[in-house]
Amino acid sequence: MKDTTPLLEIRDVSMRFEFVEALKSVNLTIGHQEVVALVGDNGAGKSTLVKIIAGLYQPSTGHLRIHGKETKINDIRSANDLGIASVFQDNEFCENLSVAANLFLGKELRTNYGIRDEDSMNVRARTVLNTLSSSIQVSRPISSLSMGQRRTVAIAKTLLNDPDLILLDEPTDSLSIIQTAEVLEYIRRLRTEGRSVIMVCHDLPDVFAIADRIAVLRQGRIIAVHNANETSYEQILAEIAGIPNTDGLEDADDKTTLPYGNFSPRRGLIKRRAEQSGLLAWT
Numbered sequence: 001m002k003d004t005t006p007l008l009e010i011r012d013v014s015m016r017f018e019f020v021e022a023l024k025s026v027n028l029t030i031g032h033q034e035v036v037a038l039v040g041d042n043g044a045g046k047s048t049l050v051k052i053i054a055g056l057y058q059p060s061t062g063h064l065r066i067h068g069k070e071t072k073i074n075d076i077r078s079a080n081d082l083g084i085a086s087v088f089q090d091n092e093f094c095e096n097l098s099v100a101a102n103l104f105l106g107k108e109l110r111t112n113y114g115i116r117d118e119d120s121m122n123v124r125a126r127t128v129l130n131t132l133s134s135s136i137q138v139s140r141p142i143s144s145l146s147m148g149q150r151r152t153v154a155i156a157k158t159l160l161n162d163p164d165l166i167l168l169d170e171p172t173d174s175l176s177i178i179q180t181a182e183v184l185e186y187i188r189r190l191r192t193e194g195r196s197v198i199m200v201c202h203d204l205p206d207v208f209a210i211a212d213r214i215a216v217l218r219q220g221r222i223i224a225v226h227n228a229n230e231t232s233y234e235q236i237l238a239e240i241a242g243i244p245n246t247d248g249l250e251d252a253d254d255k256t257t258l259p260y261g262n263f264s265p266r267r268g269l270i271k272r273r274a275e276q277s278g279l280l281a282w283t
């Protein structure tokens with residue numbers, strides 16, 4: 001019988017940093033083999049939520065259940081042990097080391113005699129990169145890789161532990177169009193292999209290209225969760241910007257062609273708010 005227990009349940013999670021309530025009673029459920037995008041304006045609480053799941057922060061209140069079992073995630077290592085891997089924007093590599101050496105940094109494979117097992121590490125590194133269909137040579141120094149290739153290596157690194165859930169913080173940030181397409185394809189592969197992904201993303205085209213569900217955070221609260229194929233850019237933008245669903249907000253002078261789909265009369269206000277918060281580069 002198919003297991004219907006969610007992979008991850010976030011229940012009533014709040015997070016307070018001294019003077020800031022970064023998360024307020026957040027509830028979110030992540031299923032198996034799905035990509036969930038967290039979207040929201042700057043300071044909405046996206047990174048804080050992901051860092052709690054990654055084990056970097058302990059919530060002030062609330063709890064997490066993994067595979068139906070209430071669980072405390074004390075640190076990144078215990079997250080890894082629970083099948084959760086993360087890639088953060090500030091993921092750092094040792095520039096003078098190879099791709100393979102960076103993949104295994106701190107977790108080097110060793111022979112029975114305790115000697116670094118370079119061959120096994122190279123083979124395993126090649127295998128995880130193959131999983132992503134990446135042809136990056138494992139012997140290359142990491143310093144010689146492009147931004148997109150480094151992102152690939154960071155994602156590949158998560159696969160070493162065979163995680164059920166991968167957290168990606170802005171996976172397509174600062175990438176070229178082709179590199180972005182590659183990273184989105186990697187995320188598709190992760191899902192095809194049966195893994196789930198939570199990604200923080202400011203780029204709505206990327207979100208709609210890949211996400212199964214979209215959770216909108218505003219001022220520390222999850223204000224909506226949509227199936228991606230049942231919502232629109234306009235709805236998501238309006239929710240991010242906190243624009244009420246009322247008529248009469250038309251900006252008659254606004255003749256700008258919006259890049260995505262048909263927009264309602266509220267588009268002028270939505271556009272201005274989106275521009276202000278850097279959510280979209282309007283044409």
Ligand SMILES: Nc1ncnc2c1ncn2[C@@H]1O[C@H](COP(=O)(O)OP(=O)(O)OP(=O)(O)O)[C@@H](O)[C@H]1O
Nearest residue numbers: 017020021022040041042043044045046047048049
């Ligand atoms: N370590 C911290 N100490 C104090 N306040 C923090 C800390 N981390 C986050 N905050 C605050 O918590 C709120 C939520 O921040 P968070 O980084 O989670 O938002 P975000 O949605 O990820 O924003 P962005 O898109 O700008 O990265 C903000 O007001 C932020 O200033």
